[in-house]
Amino acid sequence: MENLESKLKALPTPLVKLESSFLKNHKISLYVKRIDLIHPHISGNKWFKLYYNLLEAKNLGKNTLLTFGGTYSNHIYATAAAGNEYGFNTIGIIRGEEYLPLNPTLKFAEDCGMDLHYINRTQYRNKAKVVYITELKNTFGDFYLLPEGGTNSLSVKGCSEIIGKIDIDFDYICTPCGTGGTLAGLIFGLNSRCKAIGFSVLKGGEFLINDVKNLLYNYKINQYNNWEIKFDYHFGGYAKITKELIDFVKVFEKNYGISIEPIYTGKMLFGIFDMVKNNYFQKKSTIIALHTGGMQGLKGLQNKIDKYVTIS
Numbered sequence: 001m002e003n004l005e006s007k008l009k010a011l012p013t014p015l016v017k018l019e020s021s022f023l024k025n026h027k028i029s030l031y032v033k034r035i036d037l038i039h040p041h042i043s044g045n046k047w048f049k050l051y052y053n054l055l056e057a058k059n060l061g062k063n064t065l066l067t068f069g070g071t072y073s074n075h076i077y078a079t080a081a082a083g084n085e086y087g088f089n090t091i092g093i094i095r096g097e098e099y100l101p102l103n104p105t106l107k108f109a110e111d112c113g114m115d116l117h118y119i120n121r122t123q124y125r126n127k128a129k130v131v132y133i134t135e136l137k138n139t140f141g142d143f144y145l146l147p148e149g150g151t152n153s154l155s156v157k158g159c160s161e162i163i164g165k166i167d168i169d170f171d172y173i174c175t176p177c178g179t180g181g182t183l184a185g186l187i188f189g190l191n192s193r194c195k196a197i198g199f200s201v202l203k204g205g206e207f208l209i210n211d212v213k214n215l216l217y218n219y220k221i222n223q224y225n226n227w228e229i230k231f232d233y234h235f236g237g238y239a240k241i242t243k244e245l246i247d248f249v250k251v252f253e254k255n256y257g258i259s260i261e262p263i264y265t266g267k268m269l270f271g272i273f274d275m276v277k278n279n280y281f282q283k284k285s286t287i288i289a290l291h292t293g294g295m296q297g298l299k300g301l302q303n304k305i306d307k308y309v310t311i312s
């Protein structure tokens with residue numbers, strides 16, 4: 001029988017150089033690391049975050065994965081796909097009420113066999129509490145718990161391996177931040193070389209600094225200071241968009257031929273271009289921007305986006 005590790009085959013994740021007179025004039029080399037291409041459904045950073053967790057669940061003999069997320073969550077989508085492909089039952093605890101018909105994210109999750117349960121926002125705040133997890137075990141039986149966004153020590157370890165997949169020298173590596181798990185992994189993987197920059201996609205995301213420190217502390221490494229988080233590019237908060245952001249995304253796609261979404265990667269790239277313009281980066285720097293994937297989430301935003309699209 002094939003074991004799980006040999007089944008977890010990743011697709012190539014090309015490093016694509018962006019060519020433009022703007023970047024050339026600022027003497028900046030900017031590359032997009034296409035981890036969005038690593039798997040058709042377990043997209044981008046979610047692949048790296050799930051990798052060691054799936055192996056751990058298998059090692060512990062767990063047949064069921066349980067996790068949490070919003071109604072358009074990339075993590076819910078990826079976990080459902082992983083369960084389907086690698087032989088786990090999956091339970092998704094969803095924030096909010098059930099709406100029928102299911103939106104495309106939850107429809108996909110259910111089609112993958114995920115068992116969906118809905119809890120209100122107040123209940124959702126208890127999602128990491130021991131009493132609540134115990135209650136869930138009483139209801140659903142034994143499971144392997146993946147926290148919201150899949151962020152835990154094993155996902156930090158998984159994301160640290162993104163660094164090893166970049167085969168050029170660079171000065172900066174950038175990622176969007178939701179829970180900070182991916183950023184913590186990059187910092188761990190850099191091991192004091194270069195600099196990691198996270199872009200908060202949340203309004204009031206300042207708590208991310210402590211969360212990232214705590215994640216690194218699990219590896220007994222809290223002395224790194226080659227990283228920072230930018231808080232100026234959330235565009236009003238999670239999944240909030242503006243015309244300026246959508247225009248940027250459309251122009252970016254047209255100029256560079258890479259599809260992005262405005263919830264995560266679009267906000268980060270807007271930030272990077274703005275920082276290049278403001279000469280934040282030293283001349284002749286090489287920057288890596290992670291395309292963390294999440295294209296499935298676009299479906300949930302399409303109506304909002306259409307309102308802003310004035311260029312084609």
Ligand SMILES: *Cc1c(COP(=O)(O)O)cnc(C)c1O
Nearest residue numbers: 074178179180181182264292294
């Ligand atoms: C989940 C997600 C992120 C955020 O990752 P964190 O590790 O939670 O900070 C970034 N980009 C995409 C596309 C995601 O789906």
